[in-house]
Amino acid sequence: MPALVLLGAQWGDEGKGKATDLLGGSVDYVVRYQGGNNAGHTVVVGDQKYALHLLPSGILSPGCTPVIGNGVVVDPSVLFSELNGLNDRGVDTSKLLISGNAHIITPYNVTVDKVTERFLGKRKIGTTGRGIGPTYADKINRVGIRIQDLYDESILTQKVEAALDGKNQLLTKVFNRRAIEVGQVVEELLSYADRLKPYVADTVLVLNQALEQDKVVLFEGGQGTLLDIDHGTYPFVTSSNPTAGGACTGAGVGPTKISRVIGILKAYTTRVGSGPFPTELFDEDGDALRRIGGERGVTTGRDRRCGWFDAVIARYATRVNGLTDFFLTKLDVLTGWEQIPVCVAYEIDGERVEELPYSQTDFHHAKPVYEYLPGWSEDITKAKSFSDLPKNAQDYVKALEEMSGAPISAIGVGPGRDETIEINSFL
Known part of the structure; x- marks a missing residue:
């Protein structure tokens, strides 16, 4: 079963888009299995740069079928904007498939996300404000809107009414905001139905049949391991499972069909948003990594926090994902340093710790223990x-x-795309 999972082994932004694009010519399907338009990929093809937020990177490979799986949350307006941008640049997007079971990010999900973060003030999580978390919360609370609901106006109206019953109470009585009208939301969502319809499919069936026919399927995670809702630096995490197990639930394939799990690892470490970051730099080295590496979020536009490579979280990513191998990115950014620190362990309350502490308190107090490796100038x-x-x-x-x-x-x-050294073949 030639099924591969490709995911971030740090806090996201490791260069997954480039890795997926490199494999795109050799795979038949590329599947996004979680997250939404809070995950950005930059892919450089020749002198062309593409910034993808929701679409799988495989959409840039002519022979590949890109798939948005059931575990993804979809903002239709963002999807169409991204499709229009690619079409305008001559990219064929007609092969895209979208699971009818994927949940829709509604206008009220975006509103709730933004007002909640504002209300939290200094205790905010650092979300992108795009409605991702509230949409996943609706999914778990069983009041979510799925893409298939757009094709039954009666069901759609009932579901929007059920969702807004509670949300309007929250918006008006807690946040002092105006209530959202059911009819207005239903009308907007129905306006997307006709354009979405050619893409909607039973993607679970499609992908399993493809695997039975020995097609190569690549499952592409958004964000990174340390942002996983279960295995990341909670509560400063995303609302889904970017780890390898998420590919099974987010695409509907069994774990026995996964043959390889590739972790994307940056040669240093970055993160966007709030939360602990033991190797974070607040000096000239941090500024240099940010400047040379172009460390600005593809989706958020925010400067990324930068630090030295953290081997503790790399080992953790290997363990929780069952990684078979790594793709190391941005090694060129480190050119010019006389010595390069690498975090090999943490010091917590005077004790050396070589594995990621399970306690949130301990991780907040972790101080990096560095080894210094000689650099290069070539x-x-x-x-x-x-x-x-x-x-x-x-x-x-x-x-x-x-x-x-x-x-x-x-x-x-x-x-x-061509600035890559391949040591062992991925396929």
Whole structure:
């Protein structure tokens, strides 16, 4: 069963879009299995740069069928905007499939997200304000709106009424906002139905049949391991499961069909939003990583917090995802440092800890324990093989591989599709 999961092994923004795009020419289906338009991918093809937020990266590969699975939450207005942008640039988007069981981000979900974050003030989670969390909450509370509901106006109206019964109480009595009209929401959602219909499919059936026919299916996670609702730095996490297990529930395939799990690992560490970050830098090194690496969120536009590589969270990602190998990205960004610190453990209350603490309190108090590896000054962006890298760059990669607990199969030495060193084939 040639099914692969590709996911972020840190806090997201590791370069998953590039990795998926590289594989796109060799796979038959690329599937987004969780998250929504809070997950941004940047893909560089030649001199063209594409910023994708909701669509699977495989939409840029002509022979590939891109799929939005049942575990994704979909804002139709964002979806159409993204499709229009790609169509205007000559990209064929007609093969896209969307699960009828995927939940819709409604206008009231976005409103609730924004007013709640504002209300929390300094205790805010750091959401993107795009309605992701409230939509997943509606799903769990069984008052969510699914794409298939757009094709039965009676059911849609009943579901919107049920959802707004409670939300309007919250908006008017707690947040002092105007109540949202049922009819207005229903009218807006129905306006999307005709354009969505050609894309809607039973994607669970499609993907399982594809696997039975020995098609290659790539499951693409948004965000990253440390943002997983169950296994991340809770409560500063996303509202879904970007970890490997999420591919099974978010796409409807059994775990026995997954043959490989690839973790995308940046050569340093970044995160967007609030929450603990042991190796975060507040000095010139942090500013340099941000500037050289172009560390600005694709979706949010916010500057990313930057820090040195954290081997503790890399080992954790290997464990909770069952990673078979890593794709190391942005190695070129580290060119020019005389020494490069790597976090190999934490110090918590005077004790050395080499695995991620399960306690939120302990993780908040974790201080990085660094080892210092020699840097390099040579330009590595033209390297085509591992042997082309300077010795110190090779040693850095080998050290990260040993510390992280899984082999590194590919290395990104620049943003372009062709600026990649492949050590072991992914397929």
